[in-house]
Amino acid sequence: MGQGNSHEGLVFSKDPNHPANLICSLCKNFYTLGWVTGTGGGISIRHESHVYLAPSGVQKERITPRDIFVMDFPTKTYLRSPPSLKPSACTPLFMASFTKRNAGACIHTHSQAAVLCTLLTKGSTWSVANVEQIKAIPRPSTGGYYGFFDKLVIPIIENTAHEEDLTESLEKAIDEYPDTCAVLVRRHGVYVWGDTVWKAKTQAESLDYLFQLAVEMVKLGMDPAGPIAGAE
Amino acid sequence: MGQGNSHEGLVFSKDPNHPANLICSLCKNFYTLGWVTGTGGGISIRHESHVYLAPSGVQKERITPRDIFVMDFPTKTYLRSPPSLKPSACTPLFMASFTKRNAGACIHTHSQAAVLCTLLTKGSTWSVANVEQIKAIPRPSTGGYYGFFDKLVIPIIENTAHEEDLTESLEKAIDEYPDTCAVLVRRHGVYVWGDTVWKAKTQAESLDYLFQLAVEMVKLGMDPAGPIAGAE
Amino acid sequence: MGQGNSHEGLVFSKDPNHPANLICSLCKNFYTLGWVTGTGGGISIRHESHVYLAPSGVQKERITPRDIFVMDFPTKTYLRSPPSLKPSACTPLFMASFTKRNAGACIHTHSQAAVLCTLLTKGSTWSVANVEQIKAIPRPSTGGYYGFFDKLVIPIIENTAHEEDLTESLEKAIDEYPDTCAVLVRRHGVYVWGDTVWKAKTQAESLDYLFQLAVEMVKLGMDPAGPIAGAE
Amino acid sequence: MGQGNSHEGLVFSKDPNHPANLICSLCKNFYTLGWVTGTGGGISIRHESHVYLAPSGVQKERITPRDIFVMDFPTKTYLRSPPSLKPSACTPLFMASFTKRNAGACIHTHSQAAVLCTLLTKGSTWSVANVEQIKAIPRPSTGGYYGFFDKLVIPIIENTAHEEDLTESLEKAIDEYPDTCAVLVRRHGVYVWGDTVWKAKTQAESLDYLFQLAVEMVKLGMDPAGPIAGAE
Incomplete structure (x- = not known):
């Protein structure tokens, strides 16, 4: 519904273990653990050449695949950027763990x-x-x-x-x-x-x-x- | 079922982000955080010219849209008052944040x-x-x-x-x-x-x-x- | 399914506020609050002339209406006793609050x-x-x-x-x-x-x-x- | 779906009290109690001549009957071993309680x-x-x-x-x-x-x-x- 040029196939899947679905279910899990209170904290998953990232400043226990950013790992360019959302400020720190x-x-x-x-x-x-x-x-x-x-x-x-x-x-x-x-x-x-x-x-x-x-x-x-x- | 002169359209919606639905789901959330134990605490949402309020003295984790009060913000008059419920004693305090x-x-x-x-x-x-x-x-x-x-x-x-x-x-x-x-x-x-x-x-x-x-x-x-x- | 002479109509209802259903949902609630750990604790509801009681020694977060005892309050006789279960040892204490x-x-x-x-x-x-x-x-x-x-x-x-x-x-x-x-x-x-x-x-x-x-x-x-x- | 020579009938049942289902639902329960954080801890159930065991090193709150090991208690041989999983290192300790x-x-x-x-x-x-x-x-x-x-x-x-x-x-x-x-x-x-x-x-x-x-x-x-x- 009006997601413009975002690439839906990158994040919509019926597989609960798809990275976009996992980020959502794990963020719910982390919320109950007190890890992501007040939109703080988060998780990034790297799968093959794609990096999946939750947006900044959203309720982590309520995010949906529609909210997920996808980056091309080799080129560090965003393949999918949900409109009106910003990627997490943690992104360069997540990337350090992927790269190093x-x-x-x-x-x-x-x-x-x-x-x-x-x-x-x-x-x-x-x-x-x-x-x-x-x-x-x-x-x-x-x-x-x-x-x-x-x-x-x-x-x-x-x-x-x-x-x-x-x-x-x-x-x-x-x-x-x-x-x-x-x-x-x-x-x-x-x-x-x-x-x-x-x-x-x-x-x-x-x-x-x-x-x-x-x-x-x-x-x-x-x-x-x-x-x-x-x-x- | 016997809601009398309450205005159903003000609170019944399939949109989970409708204020009446949000008050219900957030109160459940707040109950698990220990914020609204024993009917204490609550939340009010102002959306356009309407103020949505939970009733006083009810189990916050069990309220439904049927229980929500709706006030017209400009005139401070209730558009919807569920029978046999009282608006929260917090109402003037919530209003202070909306007004000021x-x-x-x-x-x-x-x-x-x-x-x-x-x-x-x-x-x-x-x-x-x-x-x-x-x-x-x-x-x-x-x-x-x-x-x-x-x-x-x-x-x-x-x-x-x-x-x-x-x-x-x-x-x-x-x-x-x-x-x-x-x-x-x-x-x-x-x-x-x-x-x-x-x-x-x-x-x-x-x-x-x-x-x-x-x-x-x-x-x-x-x-x-x-x-x-x-x-x- | 083999409940013998227990009176099914006393505890089976589609109304979530029926006492037998409430005992089950509230016991789940109380389990998450740490009140009924290890089968301890419980709740009894008196509704009109009936007293509803959870059985002794069962997992409180897993009880079902099938497990509920029903007592006739005026005569203090059991109208429904699930086979192979015992009424809670708290029964006389619950009764004291009802009587006094x-x-x-x-x-x-x-x-x-x-x-x-x-x-x-x-x-x-x-x-x-x-x-x-x-x-x-x-x-x-x-x-x-x-x-x-x-x-x-x-x-x-x-x-x-x-x-x-x-x-x-x-x-x-x-x-x-x-x-x-x-x-x-x-x-x-x-x-x-x-x-x-x-x-x-x-x-x-x-x-x-x-x-x-x-x-x-x-x-x-x-x-x-x-x-x-x-x-x- | 490609489970090879594992014996499906041993763990797949519609009965929520089947040991394989109970291990899954109880591990979820134990996760919320903080007992099995970080894949630690677990449970084994002995039912008639079968011992049911959760695998080692998996998210306990996410295991499914597909992941369950089944051992023949008299002969101490595995009747079902999910591919690419290892039985829990706790197995000999669980067995001590069954045997002694x-x-x-x-x-x-x-x-x-x-x-x-x-x-x-x-x-x-x-x-x-x-x-x-x-x-x-x-x-x-x-x-x-x-x-x-x-x-x-x-x-x-x-x-x-x-x-x-x-x-x-x-x-x-x-x-x-x-x-x-x-x-x-x-x-x-x-x-x-x-x-x-x-x-x-x-x-x-x-x-x-x-x-x-x-x-x-x-x-x-x-x-x-x-x-x-x-x-x-």
Whole structure:
């Protein structure tokens, strides 16, 4: 209905696993997790040579395939731009994960637990150790995943006035932490990517679980990255 | 079925974005957010010359278009009054946002986070600074939005025995804080408005996010309005 | 399908507001609120001369009208008893609210906030004051509701080994606190009733809101029943 | 559709209580409870001579009967293995509950409350006492359930690098605590079983309720296993 020169075939599909449908169903999911409150946060999926992006400033739990932007990955040109919508300001940050890590999807959340973790440390990294859920986080340098006895370290970058200005420091963090699948942004949230949309989701959920657990541990006087103090 | 002289055409529509349908679906949404527990809170939408209002004292997650009041904005007379229901006691407060700010919608929540924030300060304002989510809050005096490095200040008014008696102090707060899109009511909740229903929702969600985060920061010994203490 | 001598007409109706349907939809609702976790808690509705009861020990979010017991209120005899199910152990407690207060519905929750409030005081009552949500609680002695400046007092009874053994002390609390619409049970939960099912739900939600808020106030070093410390 | 030699009749049924359908609907339920975040946790149901298992590393809230493994319990051989999926690493732990306790279902959660409870004690057990919800937990040695005045004790085993390596210590805990229906795994989660899928669910929910309540009690300075300090 009056979508003009937007390319409908790029986003309309009966397959619930089509990237345009997945962005919609996952954004609903993320809304219930508190990750995309107040239009914040989002997700981008790269499928073959296409990048699918949610628009900026819309209710994430109510977007439909009609609202999805599609970019040609090799040329970085938009194949589909819904009229009267703007692409997300996160776009260059999502692209960094696709370009530098060959990611299949990138999730950005404003999770309060992520923000609190960036506030609980003044340093440039956040750590947690010896929790089973760590094992869901990949460690490319070993060809596998973090182990239960490992310490997981996630870089934190400082926030900027404009979201796109995070790109340089996010790319630097990606370079400096070759094992990381995520970058925390202080007082802002987190970017998490994965080889596929499902891996990105698993990693984003697992990190958020760890952020939440760490906040509770601090409230209870425990160090989330401290050694195991188990049974004698 | 026996709706008497109520005007059905004003509220029955197949368009999910019709104000009467939106009030119903948004109230369900707000119920899951804990904003309208126990029939408290609500939303009013102004569309062209009509103001749509939910009734008083009903289960907000179960209202239907049949329950919606419609007022003619220019004359302030009810065009549709569902039999055996009363308009919300919040009506004069919603109207203040429409009249004084030309708002398109106004949301009232009893959010516990909002109440806790009013309890954590004895002063007549609540503040938060340096959190990304602040950027979702408009700052009319600049023609734009708050920036990450700004401090957001929301006025707090004292609660009264009867909700309608809040009107005068709410209008005074609106006048004294020309940049604010919200007024906190101590030990009660918050009123948030926006140019459109979606902007009102975005702003209400973003403020609630900030209220929640601020409460957690206080529990962890941090000042929500304090300076950034970042990486060295 | 093999329901034997159970009376189908008593519980099968297309009206979503039929008591048997309401018990099912409200139990789903209460499950998401954390009130009926692990088959605990429940609701009974009295409609004309019939009392509708959920069975004992079933998944509250999955019950269907087929599972509902129906009792004749004047004679206290069961008109419908689903085979292989037992009536809830809460039955005599629900009945106390119907008999002594002419309630139209009674809700029992195992809400953790309710349990925590009974643990935060050693006395035989729990109190909260000066919160807007108090105004949803009826005060029969005044013919109206509690006001914002009132202190709400809810009696606490001690738990017993068997739920039915609570009946005597619950009835005593009802007699001693003629204004109360609820009785807390220490280390167990709360019973809340109302003139209609909707009033019972409103009051149960509002009390739970107040229990949650009070727990958070204590965590933040504030007295939920203390005086207002507002703006100077 | 190209499922090869998998046996469709084993998992496709219109009965919502068929084990394959129940695993799917319960995993959705558990996802909303935060038990299976990031593909962690799961459930296995034993029905007659068949054991039904969810696959490893999939989104638990999105699994379908097509994804379910079926094992022949007497011979421990897989009757149905969905192509390109792996059985859960929890399988030997689920099997321990079926073999040693004749359980009808076993639930594994990564509940943060469970993890926090294992962190709040250095010992090899976790305890809670005098809470009504304890009465949902069976006590086989008495032929009944725990009573309100009893202390519930749940064994804690230490986590290992690989989930299957937990089997020996889990079996040892089952032997040493003949009354327990659950084993906590430090810094990992909990395994809970029951005679039927519904009993397993009731017990898992009730334990999680107790874990959550205990964490809140500790935050408020109370001992979850301490004596009753009631009204004078």
